[in-house]
Amino acid sequence: IRESAALTRDVLEQHFNDLKGTLRKLLDERLVLLLQEVDAIEQESIKPLDECQKLIEHGVSTADDLLQEGESVIHEVIGEQNEKLCNFTKKALHIQLDSLPEVPALVDVPCLSAQLDDCLLTIVKNQIFNHGTVASRPPVQVEELTEKPGGILVRWCKVDDDFIPQDYRLQYRKSTANHFEDVYVGSEMEFIVLHIDPNVDYQFRVCARGDGRQEWSPWSIPQTGRSTLVPHEWTAGLEGYSLSSRKNIALRNDSQSCGVLYSKAPTYFCGQTLTFRIETVGQPDKRDSIGVCVEQQNGYDSLQRDKAVCISTNGAVFVNGKEMTNQLPAVTCGSTVTFDMEVVHLGPNNNEGGNTKLRVTISSNNREVVFDWVLDHSCGSLYFGCSFSYPGWKVLVF
Numbered sequence: 427i428r429e430s431a432a433l434t435r436d437v438l439e440q441h442f443n444d445l446k447g448t449l450r451k452l453l454d455e456r457l458v459l460l461l462q463e464v465d466a467i468e469q470e471s472i473k474p475l476d477e478c479q480k481l482i483e484h485g486v487s488t489a490d491d492l493l494q495e496g497e498s499v500i501h502e503v504i505g506e507q508n509e510k511l512c513n514f515t516k517k518a519l520h521i522q523l524d525s526l527p528e529v530p531a532l533v534d535v536p537c538l539s540a541q542l543d544d545c546l547l548t549i550v551k552n553q554i555f556n557h558g559t560v561a562s563r564p565p566v567q568v569e570e571l572t573e574k575p576g577g578i579l580v581r582w583c584k585v586d587d588d589f590i591p592q593d594y595r596l597q598y599r600k601s602t603a604n605h606f607e608d609v610y611v612g613s614e615m616e617f618i619v620l621h622i623d624p625n626v627d628y629q630f631r632v633c634a635r636g637d638g639r640q641e642w643s644p645w646s647i648p649q650t651g652r653s654t655l656v657p658h659e660w661t662a663g664l665e666g667y668s669l670s671s672r673k674n675i676a677l678r679n680d681s682q683s684c685g686v687l688y689s690k691a692p693t694y695f696c697g698q699t700l701t702f703r704i705e706t707v708g709q710p711d712k713r714d715s716i717g718v719c720v721e722q723q724n725g726y727d728s729l730q731r732d733k734a735v736c737i738s739t740n741g742a743v744f745v746n747g748k749e750m751t752n753q754l755p756a757v758t759c760g761s762t763v764t765f766d767m768e769v770v771h772l773g774p775n776n777n778e779g780g781n782t783k784l785r786v787t788i789s790s791n792n793r794e795v796v797f798d799w800v801l802d803h804s805c806g807s808l809y810f811g812c813s814f815s816y817p818g819w820k821v822l823v824f
Contacts, residue, residue: 495514564585568649578618580632592639658824686812686813712740713738716811730747732747769783
């Protein structure tokens with residue numbers, strides 16, 4: 427409670443400080459625009475009046491000079507007066523003292539004033555007083571954290587019966603980090619968070635958005651989880667396949683080399699779910715394969731062989747190299763193929779002869795095939811693998 431209260435205080439203070447800064451900036455920008463408008467109208471309107479004033483002042487100055495010149499001529503000696511008077515008369519006739527420039531009509535002369543709506547303050551005040559709420563009961567909570575190889579499956583549930591969700595938003599962070607980051611937004615109520623470092627604590631929280639709403643609900647109580655399982659990795663260095671930095675994504679490249687890409691180690695154990703997600707697709711081939719095997723066997727171009735179970739890109743299922751009658755839908759971009767296995771206990775003679783029977787479930791595109799896989803010896807862990815004849819196929823394993 428104290429932690430969430432302290433976090434809420436920080437969020438409120440930061441939000442309102444940001445809001446004040448933004449409002450101040452917007453008001454300053456609006457003031458600058460209005461002052462620029464005043465300057466523009468003033469300059470445009472005063473220009474013809476200034477020109478008119480200059481013409482009038484020039485005319486008055488010219489008349490004053492002419493008047494002084496005339497008085498001087500009158501007081502001159504009579505002998506010289508006639509000639510100067512003649513020149514003065516000629517000069518006076520060429521100067522137009524009776525013409526004035528056109529002065530703008532009074533209705534065309536602007537008188538500036540500021541038009542300010544006082545109701546803006548009331549509107550803003552009401553909006554501010556109703557802005558923001560403090561909620562103490564989030565409508566969704568993290569329900570379960572399940573460790574996966576290199577990931578954690580997060581499930582959440584709705585705890586408010588009256589709340590109608592439209593979307594969910596999941597965030598996570600390392601327990602040592604300061605900030606959460608988005609990892610999923612959508613309508614599902616579970617998500618596998620990948621790229622999880624083993625034996626490291628992570629925190630998860632979820633919120634929801636109500637039907638037809640834009641804002642998100644309060645966050646759920648953060649839940650801490652970790653994965654102790656080693657991440658699944660493809661074997662590096664095989665010509666024909668390019669791997670991601672975490673080695674959990676394999677891309678069939680343009681190399682002519684054709685073979686099976688195996689896992690780095692036998693990291694799949696019975697009781698777990700092994701998932702392959704097809705990120706991109708290439709040209710399909712009936713020899714393509716995605717599946718599980720007892721051991722790495724070089725020299726094969728497909729997992730359609732002994733001691734292996736797999737699915738081809740056309741949906742055909744193979745057990746120990748033999749095609750089953752039941753078939754799954756063809757693999758497409760975005761398809762998810764899962765393998766689930768559990769040991770079948772037949773009774774006290776289960777281990778006679780060293781045989782082990784595994785109940786295998788392969789699921790793809792909302793359909794599944796279930797069968798028993800008999801091995802000639804018990805296996806604590808299994809390899810996984812894939813093979814594609816043509817480039818362009820990209821597979822994520824987790």
